[in-house]
Amino acid sequence: MMLVATVIASVAFQGAINPPGGVWQEDIPYNSNSTIHHSFHSSNTLKTFMTGTAVMAYPASCQENYYTAYLITNFVSFFASICVIMFIIGRLPLKIRFVNGY
Numbered sequence: 001m002m003l004v005a006t007v008i009a010s011v012a013f014q015g016a017i018n019p020p021g022g023v024w025q026e027d028i029p030y031n032s033n034s035t036i037h038h039s040f041h042s043s044n045t046l047k048t049f050m051t052g053t054a055v056m057a058y059p060a061s062c063q064e065n066y067y068t069a070y071l072i073t074n075f076v077s078f079f080a081s082i083c084v085i086m087f088i089i090g091r092l093p094l095k096i097r098f099v100n101g102y
Contacts, residue, residue: 008081009081012074016071056070
């Protein structure tokens with residue numbers, strides 16, 4: 001159980017550090033002639049792509065909702081696996097045992 005919790009925690013951590021789709025490698029200011037901006041800006045919202053921000057986080061073809069769902073499920077799995085690791089390390093019993101009184 002400790003091995004599985006450790007693997008899940010490490011995979012969830014790496015998923016948060018390196019999100020799917022990657023991150024922007026450099027600041028890209030708004031340019032109306034850029035194909036990047038045409039594909040990511042469907043309305044009048046003018047944004048600069050900031051370094052280190054996940055590519056999936058920008059609103060383009062409903063990817064923003066997928067990224068939010070990804071972050072929530074990633075956080076839940078990471079938190080649950082860390083809780084299991086802490087329970088095991090702290091020797092908290094996961095099963096309730098009744099002891100006969102002597």
